Amino acid sequence: MFTKISGFSGGVHPEESKELTAELPIETIPLPKTVIIPLSQHIGKPALPLVKKGAVVQKGEVIAEMQGVVSVPVHASVSGTVTKINVNPHLSGSPKEAIEITASEEQTEVKMDPLDPGKINADEIRERIKMAGLVGQGGAAFPTYVKLSPPPDKKIDLLIINAAECEPYLTRDYRLIIERTSDFITGVKLLMKAAGVEKGIIGIEDNKPKAIEMLRKALSSEKSITLAVAKTKYPQGAEKMLIYVATGRKVPPGKLPMDVGVIVQNVGTSVAVFDAIVNGLPQTTATITVTGRGIKNPKNLIVPVGTQIKTVLEHCGGLTEDAAKVIAGGPMMGIPQYELNAPVLKATSGLLILNKKEARKSDQTACLRCGKCIDVCPLNLLPTKLARLSQLEKYEDAEALGVTVCMECGSCAFECPANIPLVQWIKLGKQQVFKIQRARQKA
Amino acid sequence: MSENTNTLKLELSSTPHIHSFWDTQKAMWMVVLSLVPPLISGAIFFGPYQLLVVLTSVVFCIGTEYVIRYLRKKPITIMDGSAFITGILLGLILPPNFSLVFTAIGAVIAIGLGKEIFGGLGYNIFNPALIGRAFLQAAFPVQMTTWTHTNFAVDAVTSATPLSIFKFGDAAAKSGVTLSNSFFGNISGSIGETSAIAILAAGIFLIAIKIVNWRTPLAMVISLFVFSGIFYFMDPSKYPSPLLMLFTGGFMFGAVYMATDWVTSPMTNKGMWIYGAGISLIVVVIRLFGGLPEGVMYAILIMNGFVPLINRNTKPVIFGEAK
Numbered sequence: 001m002f003t004k005i006s007g008f009s010g011g012v013h014p015e016e017s018k019e020l021t022a023e024l025p026i027e028t029i030p031l032p033k034t035v036i037i038p039l040s041q042h043i044g045k046p047a048l049p050l051v052k053k054g055a056v057v058q059k060g061e062v063i064a065e066m067q068g069v070v071s072v073p074v075h076a077s078v079s080g081t082v083t084k085i086n087v088n089p090h091l092s093g094s095p096k097e098a099i100e101i102t103a104s105e106e107q108t109e110v111k112m113d114p115l116d117p118g119k120i121n122a123d124e125i126r127e128r129i130k131m132a133g134l135v136g137q138g139g140a141a142f143p144t145y146v147k148l149s150p151p152p153d154k155k156i157d158l159l160i161i162n163a164a165e166c167e168p169y170l171t172r173d174y175r176l177i178i179e180r181t182s183d184f185i186t187g188v189k190l191l192m193k194a195a196g197v198e199k200g201i202i203g204i205e206d207n208k209p210k211a212i213e214m215l216r217k218a219l220s221s222e223k224s225i226t227l228a229v230a231k232t233k234y235p236q237g238a239e240k241m242l243i244y245v246a247t248g249r250k251v252p253p254g255k256l257p258m259d260v261g262v263i264v265q266n267v268g269t270s271v272a273v274f275d276a277i278v279n280g281l282p283q284t285t286a287t288i289t290v291t292g293r294g295i296k297n298p299k300n301l302i303v304p305v306g307t308q309i310k311t312v313l314e315h316c317g318g319l320t321e322d323a324a325k326v327i328a329g330g331p332m333m334g335i336p337q338y339e340l341n342a343p344v345l346k347a348t349s350g351l352l353i354l355n356k357k358e359a360r361k362s363d364q365t366a367c368l369r370c371g372k373c374i375d376v377c378p379l380n381l382l383p384t385k386l387a388r389l390s391q392l393e394k395y396e397d398a399e400a401l402g403v404t405v406c407m408e409c410g411s412c413a414f415e416c417p418a419n420i421p422l423v424q425w426i427k428l429g430k431q432q433v434f435k436i437q438r439a440r441q442k443a
Numbered sequence: 444m445s446e447n448t449n450t451l452k453l454e455l456s457s458t459p460h461i462h463s464f465w466d467t468q469k470a471m472w473m474v475v476l477s478l479v480p481p482l483i484s485g486a487i488f489f490g491p492y493q494l495l496v497v498l499t500s501v502v503f504c505i506g507t508e509y510v511i512r513y514l515r516k517k518p519i520t521i522m523d524g525s526a527f528i529t530g531i532l533l534g535l536i537l538p539p540n541f542s543l544v545f546t547a548i549g550a551v552i553a554i555g556l557g558k559e560i561f562g563g564l565g566y567n568i569f570n571p572a573l574i575g576r577a578f579l580q581a582a583f584p585v586q587m588t589t590w591t592h593t594n595f596a597v598d599a600v601t602s603a604t605p606l607s608i609f610k611f612g613d614a615a616a617k618s619g620v621t622l623s624n625s626f627f628g629n630i631s632g633s634i635g636e637t638s639a640i641a642i643l644a645a646g647i648f649l650i651a652i653k654i655v656n657w658r659t660p661l662a663m664v665i666s667l668f669v670f671s672g673i674f675y676f677m678d679p680s681k682y683p684s685p686l687l688m689l690f691t692g693g694f695m696f697g698a699v700y701m702a703t704d705w706v707t708s709p710m711t712n713k714g715m716w717i718y719g720a721g722i723s724l725i726v727v728v729i730r731l732f733g734g735l736p737e738g739v740m741y742a743i744l745i746m747n748g749f750v751p752l753i754n755r756n757t758k759p760v761i762f763g764e765a766k
Contacts, residue, residue, distance in 0.1 A: 005493070012463070014461055014463070015461070048721065052756055072526070086649070094453050160494075168461065194759050240762065240763065242690065244762075245558060250762060250763040251762055251763050252763040252764060253762075253763055253764055255763070270525075324453070324454050325453060325454045325455075325460060328455055329462045330458060332458060332459040332460070332461070333458050333459070333460040334460065335453045336456065336460065337453065338453055338455055339453070344469055352460075354460060358461060359454060359460060359461070361456075361462055362466035362468065362469075363466075363468075365466075365467040365468075365520075365523060365564070365565070366563065366564060366565030366566065368565050368705040368706050369565065369706050369707075369708075369710050369714075370562065370657065370705035370712060371705070371709070371710030371715075372653075374710050374711055374712075374759070375656070375712060377761075378762065379761060379762040380759040380760060380761050380762050381761060382758065382759075384569075384710070401758075402761045405762075408458065409457030411459045413457075413459055413462075414459045414461065415463050415465075416464055417463075417465045417466050417467045417469075417609070418466075418467050418468075418565075419462070419466060421456070423457055423458050424457035427457070
């Protein structure tokens with residue numbers, strides 16, 4: 001099955017630069033000497049360490065257990081000895097507690113029992129996803145089993161798989177679809193079963209013809225999964241946009257996909273679900289794209305969770321002379337790194353190294369009121385106005401104009417000819433408005 | 444920390460980390476580039492002296508901005524190209540063979556009262572070039588309405604503009620106004636305003652590179668056709684045809700360069716439709732019923748004043764919000 005769909009309003013067309021890595025098969029990085037595994041790699045409470053300094057652990061062993069309802073366990077990604085448990089640099093920018101493991105010469109691995117995808121039921125799938133420590137691969141790193149357990153009053157009728165990979169440069173999802181097509185589709189079916197839905201849609205952009213072709217072939221006999229091909233435009237992979245493009249349903253401000261009957265999962269998550277169930281593997285690796293014109297040998301890589309950025313970059317030939325910026329994630333929403341000791345996380349989608357030319361920015365000028373930011377905002381907000389109100393500390397006015405609705409996709413700032421850091425101001429405004437809202441709730 | 448990280452200087456800044464090709468400066472100089480066809484048409488139809496008028500206007504616009512910025516101890520912004528544009532625009536909407544002294548006065552007013560008094564680029568309410576021209580119109584009404592015929596005019600006696608012929612002329616004179624002359628620019632009028640084809644080419648270029656949002660000019664054209672069409676069909680012998688309305692006076696030039704000025708036009712797409720339609724309505728009223736043959740300048744200036752109101756009332760509905 002195949003549908004051609006119309007787009008959402010707004011959005012931008014940044015240079016894709018996916019050709020740097022699109023045709024490079026996924027490789028596995030050599031075993032790193034040490035890994036630093038943060039206890040917090042997901043939204044929710046950090047995991048609680050189960051090991052002490054000096055403990056000998058095997059790859060796949062649980063080294064920290066989940067804490068509370070929204071949390072996931074953490075597994076050792078290499079076999080070795082726990083050498084430290086301390087606060088370490090973190091990709092999010094704020095240091096967090098982590099377990100350091102020094103890898104041993106001999107690597108052994110513990111696995112969970114493989115399960116038969118044909119016989120397993122929804123509860124068993126969710127339980128396995130929880131035990132395997134899976135988190136969403138789309139960026140926010142929300143625990144996958146939580147997303148698959150909506151409150152009983154929310155009626156879910158559809159699973160959407162986000163295969164848009166709309167961030168420029170990144171090709172990890174693309175490679176996974178091409179190299180593991182049938183595993184991916186089995187993963188999608190398992191997710192559908194766990195969500196209790198009869199229908200699944202894989203949403204993809206038309207800049208990936210090879211992946212589309214392979215999926216179309218693989219899905220030719222599948223009645224329950226539809227392939228939705230959208231015209232390439234950023235931010236197609238934003239949940240609200242993807243749901244709208246694939247179904248016409250609009251998630252209202254402040255609501256979640258489940259409020260319109262949808263659960264969204266990503267390609268990487270689907271493959272991880274397959275591995276957890278069919279191969280009994282917990283999430284101990286991250287599949288990432290290391291790319292940009294600031295790295296000598298761009299690659300698509302499987303790395304153990306906890307591998308430090310610098311180790312990954314060295315494996316890719318190191319930085320070029322004119323490297324300017326190291327980013328965890330894509331160029332539109334990724335987090336800039338100020339040093340290279342932070343480790344790769346479960347949900348890391350890529351490391352992007354921009355050279356000076358790619359990261360160039362012209363000087364900021366006064367707002368020219370050209371309206372381009374308004375024109376490209378996929379959520380129909382007024383970015384220049386919201387930024388201005390934040391700047392003037394008029395947070396209540398910003399709240400009234402919907403500042404908290406902003407998903408920080410960056411389309412406005414990308415397009416702004418005056419180079420105003422719109423996202424930065426809006427982020428500040430959002431934080432302040434949330435603060436005001438919390439105070440209001442208390443009162 | 445390894446040596447590697449100590450020696451490395453990494454840039455940190457908020458998302459997004461990449462930026463579109465366009466910035467203020469590039470956009471402004473693209474507009475300058477797009478003004479080449481009207482400059483050429485002005486020089487061809489009215490003589491090379493017109494380039495001197497434009498040059499004077501440019502020099503005094505830039506000079507005024509420099510002096511005011513210098514005196515106010517503000518950063519010098521002339522490299523952003525916007526004073527350069529105002530200079531060319533003002534020069535092109537003056538009558539051919541206009542006095543250089545008066546041109547200079549207009550340029551000083553355009554930048555001084557039109558832009559810098561509000562705080563510079565981005566803060567002005569009215570289109571600076573039109574402010575300059577409106578001042579000149581009030582101060583030197585005779586010189587501002589003294590038209591010369593083009594270098595290729597068949598009828599060397601009359602140098603009235605097509606619109607003033609329609610307003611004040613007899614039937615014989617009216618029959619002499621042909622569409623093809625208006626289209627190519629072989630008619631009396633302001634230096635850069637007469638050649639519809641030159642302006643059209645520039646407009647298509649600016650829309651293609653997305654500096655001009657197509658909604659405003661299109662709204663103006665549709666509105667002009669609707670309102671002037673009504674009168675034309677009531678009495679074609681008395682009123683000019685919508686096409687003639689389109690190709691004459693400052694309409695085309697205003698639609699491409701003046702009404703689309705980023706700073707002084709609405710920011711929302713819906714607002715641009717309202718703004719464009721409003722301009723043409725005022726143009727038709729002034730041209731057909733007012734005391735002046737032409738009204739684009741006043742129409743745009745009037746609508747400039749409504750822009751904040753338009754912006755406020757055309758806020759788009761947030762995605763997913765009930766209307």
